[in-house]
Amino acid sequence: MFTTKEAIEKRRSIRKFKTEPIPDEYITELLNAARLAPSGCNAQPWRFKIVKEQETKSKLAYAAYDQSFIAEAPVIIVCCADIQGYLNGTVSASQDLGKIGAIEDRIVKILHSRTEQMKSIGIHEIGPRIAANVAIAIEHIVLRALDFGLGSCWIRLVDEQKVKEIFGWDDNIYVVALLPIGYPAEFPEERKRLKLKDILIE
Numbered sequence: 001m002f003t004t005k006e007a008i009e010k011r012r013s014i015r016k017f018k019t020e021p022i023p024d025e026y027i028t029e030l031l032n033a034a035r036l037a038p039s040g041c042n043a044q045p046w047r048f049k050i051v052k053e054q055e056t057k058s059k060l061a062y063a064a065y066d067q068s069f070i071a072e073a074p075v076i077i078v079c080c081a082d083i084q085g086y087l088n089g090t091v092s093a094s095q096d097l098g099k100i101g102a103i104e105d106r107i108v109k110i111l112h113s114r115t116e117q118m119k120s121i122g123i124h125e126i127g128p129r130i131a132a133n134v135a136i137a138i139e140h141i142v143l144r145a146l147d148f149g150l151g152s153c154w155i156r157l158v159d160e161q162k163v164k165e166i167f168g169w170d171d172n173i174y175v176v177a178l179l180p181i182g183y184p185a186e187f188p189e190e191r192k193r194l195k196l197k198d199i200l201i202e
C-alpha cells in the first residue's frame, strides 16, 4: 500500500499492457472508488461501461483515432456522463444537502435555478459542462488501480459519436473518456512537468 502522495508520484500513463486478465473483484473495487468521488450537488452523473470483449475493444481503439494500444488492454472502461440523470438528480441532491445544513437554503435555490437554465440549453452543450464531475471519478479509478498493480491511460482523443454508435447510445450519454486498464508491460520515467513557480498566477 502507498500513501496518497506516493500514488500521485508513482502514477504514469501506461500504453503497454500484459495480456493477463483483471480479476472481477478488482474491477468492483475500482468502480467503488469512482462511486465515492465528490460531485456538484452530489449529483453523481458518472456512468461506466466495462468492455472486455476483443471486437468491441478494437472498435473503441478505432473510435479513438486508431490509438491501437487501447485494444491491447484487458479492460477498457468507457467513462460517461448521464445527462438526464444529472438534471433529475441535482435538484433533489442539493435539497438533501440543504436539509442536513451542509449548504444554505439560498444556495439550494441558486442551484435549482442554474439547473432549470441548463434544461433550456441544448443537450449537446450539457455534457462538457458536467464532465468535470466524471473526470474526478475517473482519477479515483486511476489512483485506486495502483493498489492492485494496475496501470491505465486517460483517452480523451476520441470520436464521441463513434463510441455512441458502437453501443447504440443516444444523446443522453456524453462520453468523457476511455480508460484502458491492465497490468503494465512498461515502466515509464517521470514525465516532464512545469515548475511550481510556473503554475502560480501572480
Ligand SMILES: Cc1cc2nc3c(=O)[nH]c(=O)nc-3n(C[C@H](O)[C@H](O)[C@H](O)COP(=O)(O)O)c2cc1C
Pocket: 011, 012, 013, 014, 015, 067, 153, 154, 155, 156, 157, 158, 188, 191
Ligand atoms: C484529459 C486527458 C486526455 C488524454 N488523452 C490521451 C489520449 O487520447 N491518448 C494518449 O495516449 N494519452 C492521453 N492522455 C495521457 C497524457 O498524454 C499524459 O497524462 C501526459 O502525457 C503526462 O504523462 P503521465 O500521465 O505519464 O504523467 C490524456 C490525459 C488526460 C488527463
